[in-house]
Amino acid sequence: MKNSVNLGFIGISGRGSGMLKELLSCDGVKVPAVCDKYEDRALNGKKIVEENAGYTPDVYLDYKELLKRDDLDGIVCCTTWITHARIAIDSMRAGKHVAIEVGGASDIEECWEMVRASEETGKFCMLLENCCYNRSEMALFNMVKQGLFGEIVHMQGGYQHDLRDEISLGRENRHGRLYNFQMRNGELYPTHQLGPISKVLGINRGNRYISLVSMASKARGLHEWIVNNKGEDYDLANYKFNEGDVVTTMIKCANGETVVLNHDCSLPRPYSRGYRIQGTKGIYMEDGETIYLEGISKENKEHWTHTWEEFYDDGYIDKYDHPLWKKYRQDGIHAGGHGGMDFLVLSAFVESVKVGSQPPIDVYDTATWMAITCLSEQSVAMGSLPVPVPDFTKGMWIDREPYRRGQFCLEEVCTDCFSKEELE
């Protein structure tokens, strides 16, 4: 196991800047090279490294030049959605492990290319799905593995986030979402809840997604926001956006579970990922942060008066905190992005590179989760026809063993990473 790793950083947008700072705070990380195609952003990356780590990295405008270096163990990529897969593939082909920010794939072929690149080079490709490392998601994962929900039957999640300003002003703020919403129509951003869902369902390890269907509503929100905020003379005021305001996707699993995803970013609403876990013994819903577990939750006699408990206020989060979060909180919370989950997901990648063992979110997970986007677009384009989900493991999902269980493993709540006392 290495004590330190050299990582190149590509893509220093607003999000990239935050992630670069997080990465520099991970133990044993050095970032000797930063890159962005915009010079001001690249120079900002240099400044961030100087201010946060005390040394000066080399600056690149072309990521392919950065990839020619032979002193890098891995790459962290925070570029725009449609470039993630190709940069991941190029990084692995250049002999580097790679971690990419979340987003969806544009075509199934680039998912296969990621898989082939990883299998042929032995390099890792990890989607930085931070929500897998959110405190409540990990506590719930812990509860599922302990059997508290019984057999899992149905799950829901979504990315429900009012981003009308960020999307509409995509040219002004150089954010790629605008073009995606102009041109595409489908589940553009599936992984924030699909990641935790996939880990609960054991996707690619004894279970897999077999088919999906998507349906898109009409597109009205961005037009109305632009007219109201930029005026009728603004050049996009009459633009007909392709992306439906609400896109719903239903996914069927090999073992019979169903998943419903909701993409909802262009209407006014409070944020929610709409997480739902439903099994033969109970249900959790993020909306309202409510939970009901048969035989555990407070009960009325009448069957129709089961009552919700509060996931936070009734103590579930504390009682079932995941060992990783217990440890993290005991060590003192890192003042990082999104409540700590950015730091944790980057730490998981760094640990994998140090140990030289596959990350908890591997190339099969990455390909499967990202593929939902282009499959969803296909389904919408064909009037909500069901489309098959590829098996990126090519049959291996049937009997794959978990990887080495590092402290960031997401396969199970295991006694290999934590002592019995830590698990209780």
Place this chain on the structure above:
Amino acid sequence: MKNSVNLGFIGISGRGSGMLKELLSCDGVKVPAVCDKYEDRALNGKKIVEENAGYTPDVYLDYKELLKRDDLDGIVCCTTWITHARIAIDSMRAGKHVAIEVGGASDIEECWEMVRASEETGKFCMLLENCCYNRSEMALFNMVKQGLFGEIVHMQGGYQHDLRDEISLGRENRHGRLYNFQMRNGELYPTHQLGPISKVLGINRGNRYISLVSMASKARGLHEWIVNNKGEDYDLANYKFNEGDVVTTMIKCANGETVVLNHDCSLPRPYSRGYRIQGTKGIYMEDGETIYLEGISKENKEHWTHTWEEFYDDGYIDKYDHPLWKKYRQDGIHAGGHGGMDFLVLSAFVESVKVGSQPPIDVYDTATWMAITCLSEQSVAMGSLPVPVPDFTKGMWIDREPYRRGQFCLEEVCTDCFSKEELE
């Protein structure tokens, strides 16, 4: 307009008993004939009329005999699901208006038969969708019509009700749900939230459902309940139920709105119809009873910190109470079933029969809403293929005018039924 009506009552189960009492409390209603194929239930109907109305009705075991009477203006039918359509058709063919309890259709053809029977005889066929008359649904309908949600884009609803005991003990309690869950697989009970949704979306009046897709999860809940509560020697302990525990249905509208329905009756959970209304100006969600209206709800400066308000506690329900409910509450709440909505939906039918004008839920609504069940079964059976929804109005939906606006009308919040003062 008649001052009183004679109604025959068919189907005196637990639900039927409650509805018969409600019906007898409606102004100007006489029930001279009751019917159930089980003699004990039929006699119970007689007793209910005697005790609640002070006269003795004739008792029938065969509804076709009851339909031969020439003193009945209409029929109220609370039999088992799969018999609603045929009894409705026979009633209209026998010259009686008919109201039927909720449920889904077994085949599209019986929906068309209902439409034909109503068109050919001039008799009404009203689905008794009580949730259309629930207080919060009516207040929300009022708010939609006043434009508070902007243009409606997406809606959700469901029937999420832990009925494992009622279903599993269907033979012991003579409830037809058991056989439906044994044999069928689809959205068996769509109308409780589809009714209010359809009225918000103007279905069959300027809008219509054009296609749907359904997906069913595996079936585990009933088996587990039976084993745990009736033991492994119970004859149904190893029965393989067809009905998936959670069935999700996506429906597309002619005007581009999407609807997601959720059927979830065989897992442990608190009750919810999961109502969601989402438009270009705001969102309401039954789960949590939360609402957010842009420019009205309390606001933070940051776009990602929109905050929910409480639909009840923050006064929305009082401020936007529907005129019908304002009047109903002023007159003194009727201590009836399901918080008053059973009384109101029956009153709507009674008013229609008295006036001789089509009811607020007409045969086209009834056929459309009930059809979702068999269409959903078809979609599930074909691996979630999309299926077209028939246009039961045969083109009339494009420019239909609202019927006479009685106080129970569900077409709009109109000044024909209520004064301006009542609407404010």
